Amino acid sequence: MVAPRADLDWPHLPFAYQKTDFNLRYTFRDGRWDAGVLTGDETLPIHIAATCLHYGQEAFEGLKVFESRQGEALVFRLDENARRMAGSCRKILMEPPPEALFIEAVERVVRANRRFIPPYGSGASLYVRPLVIGSGPRVGVAPADEYMLVVFVTPVGPYFKTGFKPMPLVVEEEVDRAAPLGVGDVKVGGNYAAGMRASYGAKQRGYSEVLYLDAKEKQYIDESGPANFYGISPEGQYVTPASGSILPSITNKCLITLAEQMGLRPERRPVHVEEIFTFTEAGCCGTAAVITPVASITWGDRKVTYGDGQTPGPHSTALYRRLTAIQAGDAPDEWGWVRRIPLD
């Protein structure tokens, strides 16, 4: 590490916003992206008629930076996040930042905030949050003519308070997060607004999150609020839902590769909700959630508990260890998932 590290309680960080030194903003105006500015200002001056404020022209990403044992800054799957951000923008008719610009932006803001990269082995990471917003004014419904790419970072601990400890889920039957031909497959803020009352309500009833069903038939598992879902079958399959209304998790994609290598047979297919009673373990996966094992799933007046409801299952544990070891540079990166960010 080049700079002295910020004085934070690294092993006990929450998953919450923490002020850092800089954020970065690029503007797309008159048909081109500008050179971007680093600033310490945490607010955005924004036109009152900006499309992001009225019509939800907003997309975001989330990725993590880890310090390796050797003190390098390692970012996980930056290329995939760059590609997905462009896809999200295109789907809601926003100007997609070129992938090279996205990559440059992430590296630049991480370098500027390097004293906030949590130390190796602390269990924390530097979460990077890029967002694109329609910043140009419109009153009639139409795409904006001006966009901003904003990137901030915040050091974080585990997303679910339990960390790598099983959490209870509940099947959501009253609320749909996304429709089959809607925007559930891209990372836009509107999907979170749609699901907020479901997540919030579940937490009030003592569950960590909901499990959404497909909006059309209410028969198949879609995903959890901020994370994809998988179950392990007694035959040793890693089963994860195929659905047009779930966000294709990059973590899940990596886990499919790892599961296969570890002798679990991955299957991505529609997963009937009744199958929750057949799995031997289940988990939620995503950049923020990493792998969070599922303790139990409540579905109406039925409930399934995995194992003793307290101890993560063996397959989830093995997948978690393998994934986090690759992210920290402790296990060989056979697929080029990790990229080193030059810090000076």
Ligand SMILES: *Cc1c(COP(=O)(O)O)cnc(C)c1O
């Ligand atoms: C971001 C996100 C995920 C997880 O995706 P990763 O690429 O693994 O971080 C899952 N579901 C939803 C709805 C998301 O927004």
